[in-house]
Amino acid sequence: MEVKRTVPVKLDVPDERRDDLHTTIEQFNDAANYTIQNGRNDDGYLILNKSKIHDRVYYDLRDQTDLPSNLCVRAYSKAVEAMKSTVADWKKGNSRPLPRFNEPSAVYDKRTLTIYDRSATLSTVNGRVEVEYVIGDYQRSYLDDDEYERRMGTLHYREDEDAFYLHIVVMKEVEQREGVRVLGVDLNLKNVAVTSTGTFYDGGRLLWGQNHHFRVRRSLQDKDTRSAKQTLQQVSGRENRFVLDRLHTLSRRLVDEARNYNCAFIAVERLTNIRDRLDNGNDCIKRQMHNWAFRELREMLAYKAAEHGIRVEDVNPAFTSQTCSRCGHQSSTNRDSSTGWFSCNECGTEYDGDYNAAKNIGMRLVTLPSGKRPDGLGNGQLALKSGTLNGSGDYTAHDDVSADQESTDKPTTSVVGR
């Protein structure tokens, strides 16, 4: 499987060359906008084919800008991609205007950008510019890993920092982990995450709009002054970094857990359903934040898992919180929604509701019809703390997991932050 990451690298640009980069970005956007305005055939239809667009606009772009050839190609290509997605939206009945490019960024490829370990050279409207990187451990871990191939990059200008960044795309091939074991993960408000192997990840008050930053943000939201707006922006930024930091820790621990239990798959609930489940009344800010945090967590989990050959699969979570993971009895009265406690009114088993849901989510992947099961899962097994369950519910004790075997099904808590 292919692991692809985008690594943002701050650039140290010689003062006398900054204008060249600014002008290049400006002309790149002009070229993309020119393509949108002129990329029509004689009957007035938008051209969505790159070689036809090339014939239509390439020589105009070369005449009207100082961009080197391959930046012209990247500019019209970017415009065509944006037009395609706009047309796809139109076909679905959504009206929206044609795209317009004004973000301070430009797309580079291997002809216009040469990426070295600690520096790069970029083509501009005025020849090549050599830039040094300003990097930390995170960037180094990718740039110094020979297994990662550096593919391309996007030049960005960040106004708030008055700095240029190169977003370098790196890729490596990772062998898919062998095995049919699945870790079920329930993402929720109370614990943030609970696994089928019985670990409760405690995010404390850091997530889901309960933290200090969120309360400050809320109190500033209604004030309409300029200084309140500025403070609001700072607080939101700090809160975002704060939450992202916790999500990084959480996703890393979930992947570690999957590795400990020799799982080749992690099952999570499909995102759209998480959104519905977290819908708490009209609290729009909180909802937006939940959606954002879950999307981030889902993405981090996917790429961190992929680095170890583990695949993250979505399952439909319908009824996973009301179904008994032991006997399969489903009823809305099984779970007490105020305490989150699950008590099966068929077989009498009692568990934490989120733990029960985590097992059900994992089992959903294991019991998918064989045609819908991901490649390599075959006759899957759900990982529990003390053993595994197959799709028919047969239990086998672990013989390869170093986890504490004494506390068989007793959950453990892992604190991500307070």
Ligand SMILES: [Zn+2]
């Ligand atoms: Zn039951």
